[in-house]
Amino acid sequence: MNKKHNFSAGPCILPQEVFEKSAQAILDFNGIGLSLLEISHRSKDFVAVMDEARAIVKRLMNLGDDYEVLYLGSGASMQFAMVPYNLMKVGGKAAYLDTGTWAAGAIKEAKKLGTVDVVGSSKDENYSFIPKNYTVGSEYDYFHCTSNNTIYGTQMKSFPEVDTLMVCDMSSDIFSRQLDFSKFDLIYAGAQKNMGPAGVTLVVIKKEILGKTGRENMLSMLDYSQHISKESMYNTPPVFPIYASLLTLQYLENNGGIAAAEQRNEAKAKLLYDEIDSNPLFETFCVKEDRSLMNVSFKLTDESKKEEFDNAWKAAGISGLNGHRSLGGYRASLYNALPIESVQVLVDVMKSIK
Numbered sequence: 001m002n003k004k005h006n007f008s009a010g011p012c013i014l015p016q017e018v019f020e021k022s023a024q025a026i027l028d029f030n031g032i033g034l035s036l037l038e039i040s041h042r043s044k045d046f047v048a049v050m051d052e053a054r055a056i057v058k059r060l061m062n063l064g065d066d067y068e069v070l071y072l073g074s075g076a077s078m079q080f081a082m083v084p085y086n087l088m089k090v091g092g093k094a095a096y097l098d099t100g101t102w103a104a105g106a107i108k109e110a111k112k113l114g115t116v117d118v119v120g121s122s123k124d125e126n127y128s129f130i131p132k133n134y135t136v137g138s139e140y141d142y143f144h145c146t147s148n149n150t151i152y153g154t155q156m157k158s159f160p161e162v163d164t165l166m167v168c169d170m171s172s173d174i175f176s177r178q179l180d181f182s183k184f185d186l187i188y189a190g191a192q193k194n195m196g197p198a199g200v201t202l203v204v205i206k207k208e209i210l211g212k213t214g215r216e217n218m219l220s221m222l223d224y225s226q227h228i229s230k231e232s233m234y235n236t237p238p239v240f241p242i243y244a245s246l247l248t249l250q251y252l253e254n255n256g257g258i259a260a261a262e263q264r265n266e267a268k269a270k271l272l273y274d275e276i277d278s279n280p281l282f283e284t285f286c287v288k289e290d291r292s293l294m295n296v297s298f299k300l301t302d303e304s305k306k307e308e309f310d311n312a313w314k315a316a317g318i319s320g321l322n323g324h325r326s327l328g329g330y331r332a333s334l335y336n337a338l339p340i341e342s343v344q345v346l347v348d349v350m351k352s353i354k
Helices: 016-027 044-061 075-087 101-110 224-229 239-254 257-278 303-315 340-352
Strands: 067-072 093-098 115-121 142-146 165-169 186-190 201-206 282-284 295-300 330-333
Touching (some): 044 239, 075 101, 075 142, 075 186, 075 201, 093 101, 101 115, 201 224, 257 295, 295 303
Parallel strands (some): 093 142, 165 186
Antiparallel strands (some): 067 201, 295 330
16 A cells, blocks of 8 residues: 555644554454454443543643543534533623634534633634733633644644633544643643544543532533443443544553654654745744644645645645645644644655745
């Protein structure tokens, strides 16, 4: 097979080892003569998968028993509704940071359940920077932010001190850099950006924050407490994406953990940004201080070179480089599994355009 250099923003590149083990599990899982796709989610073989998939997250994040790990369906966008449903008090309000399309989507859903104050936004400047110098007081039920913005190529380099709960959508940079994860009361992430295939969403939540909204007769499928009580199997879970996510996290753990991944990701990003900064034909969409290590969004300064550049990167075996339809240009996603050799191929192509 002619393997491509996969810069797709999601579903994303995964380690080859994960593909191989996942493929074997589909044919014969654990040597039991059945496919992973046909066994019961209540079987001891899959219960063991779920138990380890939950445990490894807490090991990687260095979190204790006061946190619970959930694997849920419906994508990270479902969390736009589940977060306010479970955390916003009846008649209460929440603070949101508006840093891009997905943050705006979260704000839109939260407004359907209560009052939302946008404490900072870069929308008026096409989300080209991360807002700073805002405050979040105790009058809010929680503060919501998005750590990395796949479309615009920005990333929060630090997180504010707030006098309320901290909620973060880490869909596109989870497990890519070292953080004090205990600073967050709830973290959620769609798997398909950095830790597995589409179809499952990771939720990491401090248990003590639940059950305080005053909301009666909670809808069971939207109630974190229900999913916690059933250990992520309140209903049939997305078995294959959870297994593939476990394999991905095991690969991460066995290759130096988050600290080593961060070093690799910084090296990849530096290689590409250095070329963009030194090559007059290219420029980024965002300010330098807020550049993402995961998603490098950039554009040509001379559109007459577009056909030449497009033909060159496609001929080099590069895939998934087109920018998001709302922004245009190009986007190179540098997720954990992307080797630096692929970045070098892209850089060499950029150097070849005259």
